[in-house]
Amino acid sequence: MRGTIERLSDEGLGIVKANKREVLVPYTAPGDIVEVLRWRRKKRKLIATDFKVLEESSTRTEPKCPYFGVCGGCLLQHLPYEKQLEFKKEKLSTYIDMDVDVMPSPVIYGHRNRIDVVVSTKGIGFRRYGTWWDVVDIEECPVFGPASRKVLKSLRNFIEEENPTLYEIGKNKGFLRYIVMREGKFTGELMVNLVTSEGTLPESFPEYFPYATSIYWSVNRTESDVSYGDVERYWGEPFIRERLDDVTYLIHPNSFFQTNSYQAVSLVRKVAEFVDGEKVLDLYSGVGTFGVYLAKRGFKVEGIEINPFAVEMAKKNAQINEIDAEFRVGEDKDVNSLSEYDTVIVDPPRAGLHPKLVRKILKDRPETLVYVSCNPKTLSQNLKELSESYKIEEVIGLDMFPHTPHVEAVVQLKRV
Template identity: 45%
Template sequence: MKLGGEIEKLSEDGLGVISNVYIPFSYPGDEVVVLRTTRRFGRKIAVDFRVLRESPLRKRPRCGHFGKCGGCLWQGLKYKEQLRLKAEAFERTTGIGADIKGSPRVWGFRNVSNFIVTSSGIGLKEYGNPFGVVDLHECPVFSKKTPEYLRSLRAFLVETGLESWDLKKKRGQVHYLQVREGKFTGEVMVNLIAHIGPQMEVLEAFKGYFSFADSLYWSLKQDKRDDPRGDARLVVGEPYIRERIEGVTYLLHPNSFFQTNSYALSLLLKAVEDFTDGVKVLDLYSGVGTFGIWLAKRGFNVRGVELNPFAVEMARRNAEVNGVEAVFEVGRAEETPIGNYDTVIVDPPRRGLKEAGELLVKSGVENVIYVSCNPRAFKLDYENHLKKTYRVEDAVLVDMFPHTPHVEGVIKLRRKG
């Protein structure tokens, strides 16, 4: 039975909604008819629909894969409308009204892309289909060089005869190609994630087809999970590539997390800096030192705590490269003694602070900066823990993820008097 009407609202994850049916790639003001749905995660999702009348919020998408690829739900929206809708969604979820800073670039801004290599295609996952892959030939949000990267990969696979991964049967040899770009340095890292180690002739072909890379890795993947992770082994070139954000250098490695939008990162870093009080700063969930190194470069006394030992090693290298004396240690955030700090920065995983929230409540810290791309997690942390002791003093949003419903929030919390 057909269902139709005008999209009046968007769900939290950016889908158009009509009568409890969720419609991807549709926007407020679109008039649509839904022909077929499927049930996923307890919701009815439209898998076949037609737009009868387009919303005035729409614009022509740049990518030819839009509407199928799961990477860009909002590429059909005018950018100023994307920003407005993100700010409204953040306020709906958290109750906080905040200014939003748009990304300086909305094309070619991503500094990393993970192309899945499967028997049904090479590229990115199809939206709403766990076994569907969009066979990419371009990705304008990542890089203008995407066609070159993909041509090299396809030619390499043809020459070597290596078997692509079968998503349903969970078997194969090559699973992902990860490409990182230093947007401000021009350096390129290529990392092949495979379920086998390379033979000598395969390695020679690999080096030949990706000779443009400054850093070339082969990662041995020993599990069947569908993620671009493995034991990274340097094949040729530099062990790291560099990204430079307004005078601060960050080293990038296949196994280290780094914010994906190099152009908007300076806006995020400056927002954190502007909210930082005093001199002594504790950076919880410090990762590779993204915030800590930036602040240390500007004269703050920084101590970082991070659970992942490899990330701590990278943070220490970043401190050395930038000539700063920030201290980074391995530790659990919820077990970290909070001493006499002027500001604590928390950038927790998507699940939020959980127990670490109580640690902050019991501390004497006046100023907390909460950084998150998950406003629902912030709301839970604030309502369940932080609200006992802290009030929201200020907030700013930074659009690190153009053409998606996601946004990065920076919230300044002040201890109640």
């Protein structure tokens, strides 16, 4: 089938219609003329697997990454950045049913502070788009920055000289599985975390990364294809640090932190701007990203998080910043009354707020809600549910993830 890409889907794939079929075509732009030779079905959608761009749209730009078009990491590098922002603005505005501005990322290459690189017999790099079994071999990742080239070169030298076995995807065989890089963009500190199967790591391993602030060896003792495990040993510092304005955060291999440090500054500032009153409850508080930042500004903060390790890190972050905030392990059902707080912050996973929490919010009716979301679809559903007691006071989008279809949103809701 042949046709013209009409627009992008929510997932950032070009949509072409022909012969009563709608096919999603990756790495295309509105205005491209394409020929689709084969496609696969995924969740009632048709996604092109073999296609040609016969005529390129004038809106395209040259991707900076040499692996664009095969690597599954970035889908939108071929669009000028202002077009990416237009796409995200339209997407967010459609879901929230009002005009929403999207703040551009201050940096659009070298912005990611974490990448998880597959180490396998197929290659050392990222998953090939549309597959779980194949890997695009890379020498560096431009969205992470120059340190990625240095780390991957060191890793290949280690493999060449020590000859450890590489993981065979799908067979659960082999020793080396992932290498995870984390970098404090505002501190320059670098963490290297090698994730392996059970086995023996050559003693020489840390010698290959003398420039790293922190070096970890983690063991994944399961068959699950994940880039984390039990910490077996570390060299150098136990944490690296990142700094957002005047707040320092400790980063551990197994802790979550916003992946775009430059835009994370805008995010914490915006959350602080939307908070009203004195007493704040930070649900899904994680490592204290919002809670510690707010406490530094004089708010009385209580954070609740289901992950005990994240709570431990939040307490460490409160301690090193010399602020008074309470973080504890728990679920939303452990809160006696949300009405005790002036502002409640929610930053749920992609699935959105649990129905029980929505009902609790509507019952207790705290004055102000600040909803941070990485999924416009579930955000839209939750906002409709909350609308019986709340109205949107302010909303802003933030581009945390340049060159991808994802967009973050922060919404301030007021009780009516």
